[in-house]
Amino acid sequence: MSGSYETLLVEEGPESITITLNRPSSQNAIDTAMLNELNAVLDKTLKDPRCRLIVLAGQPGVFCTGMDFNELSAATQKPVSAAVGQGQGAGLYMSTIKRLTLEPRLIVSIVDGRAMAGGIGLVAASDWVIATPRSQFSLSEALWGLLPAMVAPYLIRRVGFQTAFRMTLTTLPISAQEAWTAHLVDEVSEHPLDNLRRLWLRVSKLETATVKNVKAYFREMWLISEQMEELAVAETNRLAADPVVIRNITDYIEFQKFPWDEK
């Protein structure tokens, strides 16, 4: 599986696979290529019964900054539905997040630096999250007139309603320590791989079938439904097609102008 990806670095261990988001020039923003490649790797691991642990990592200093604005902006040149339509864009992101929470392997995210917007969705959907102390977590969507619509259900599941609402409304970053208190992060450590090793020593005792059962069962014990996920995709698409939002994003990309300038 190794080596042949445009947006990812993939490294195989004896019973694990490490997927490193690898778009440093775009601050590890998520584009359609990354989502497709991530799904392709996950598909392949399903065929290898030895692979029981999937590690998701970012670059030093930046885990993931969310959906790629350039792609979104390019899409606005065409009919919006072309890039943010069904099965692509929003729909593809949502199904990838959901998939992580149901994948019959342990999914561990290691965050070292900034996790923003859609990047928080990857974190919230992971079974276990280890962050370095310098990590920061923020939902910046509202500044652009967008919402973290697809992140919200899984973020609320992890941190509760009020913390998710607060992060959305203030758009202010929280520290690794605050994220740990809120259960967005399960461990804070200078040496995440040591923590990962200790965790795996225990969790590797579980059968793959049991990991699958736990994840599927816990979904039934909470209020996320397919209907809620469809609403999340619809709301994302609705906002991405809003002329004000399109102008906000275009102005930023072309003129580094923020929506609240000249107000």
Added chain:
Amino acid sequence: MSGSYETLLVEEGPESITITLNRPSSQNAIDTAMLNELNAVLDKTLKDPRCRLIVLAGQPGVFCTGMDFNELSAATQKPVSAAVGQGQGAGLYMSTIKRLTLEPRLIVSIVDGRAMAGGIGLVAASDWVIATPRSQFSLSEALWGLLPAMVAPYLIRRVGFQTAFRMTLTTLPISAQEAWTAHLVDEVSEHPLDNLRRLWLRVSKLETATVKNVKAYFREMWLISEQMEELAVAETNRLAADPVVIRNITDYIEFQKFPWDEK
């Protein structure tokens, strides 16, 4: 909008409005007049697009002590449905609480002192809550045979099930610090206006439409439904019509006798 209210003080700023609950002789208890006036002010602000921040405050030492027992008692002289019926009393309180959570402006409560019973509902329904260290929060309803039925859904949303259940069952006050840990309060500060200023510096960057979208969308991401709110009103009315509850309240108002005296 300023000046002409019986139960409120209303002060306008350039892009904000401050509503101060002003029934100090009744410990800032909520009566029908207060709910009507509060709704009237909210209606008016909706017509002024410059008004983007609504601050809810109480008196020094007492934010709000909940529904006015005298009004409830007076109502028991007439058929109960007259005061605690549809659109009045319980129904009016519930719709006001709900309205705060959907209002297309930022709602900030500043608590300096006691918040009790129905007063906790105003707090729980606010987007952001800043409390001074001497503030205290308690649900005293169960002592009278009542329930914080209409407070519960929004309190649970903010603090989780167990903390809301615990406050209801023990009726014991929690401190500002405990309320902060539980997310009932977002900030504890000796100087709430400084915190408000810092918060607004950030949140004022959001379009009004975005604040509206965030609040409406987060409602869809949680388990509060119209049906749950109707149940809350029905349970409140059921208990307010209970002869034991009526006697408990009447005995207290007329003889300062508590329900657990002589037991």
Added chain:
Amino acid sequence: MSGSYETLLVEEGPESITITLNRPSSQNAIDTAMLNELNAVLDKTLKDPRCRLIVLAGQPGVFCTGMDFNELSAATQKPVSAAVGQGQGAGLYMSTIKRLTLEPRLIVSIVDGRAMAGGIGLVAASDWVIATPRSQFSLSEALWGLLPAMVAPYLIRRVGFQTAFRMTLTTLPISAQEAWTAHLVDEVSEHPLDNLRRLWLRVSKLETATVKNVKAYFREMWLISEQMEELAVAETNRLAADPVVIRNITDYIEFQKFPWDEK
């Protein structure tokens, strides 16, 4: 009510009853006899209006270690449905847990030592939990290929999704202090009876009808439904009938062999 039970010690006070789980040779594991006797005691207390407080306790060092594996193993000699069928085994456990959360008396669990697996369900379903500092809480089910399926809904209600998921997936114990932070425990104390006395001083002021109303109403304010409880029983029965799980348990009982040995 005192004295005549095989698996419990029952002690009556003037307005309370203390039920001590008493199978020390089985580490206070839950078997059908214990569930039947627990329900019989609860039935009897309902007939005594003076009894307003029910205390649930374990042995020093061990509160309860969950469902009895020997009984489960013996059941596998017969058709599985014989022991883990409707109204028995899983169904009986689930209805007992549910009952605790609706019982028109205050239910306080005092934990001094280990609470595991199904034992956590008793804790999570209690209205109030006081634990000594040496107490430990763990969900070991997944190590055997099982799930804490019937514990999960009530555990999530108390501690939130992520903490319940984390305990299930890692199977690692958490300390009394961590359990307190997570709201699985309401108080940590070297002298639980002192805390119980202080609590009762306050809660005894509530009418029995009010305690009943609070518990019934809060159930309506959360996402646990009968359908969810039926799913929990079905999932438990499904896993208990799984040949891999049966072998895991039999190997342990007969040869002290763990599922992850020789892997």
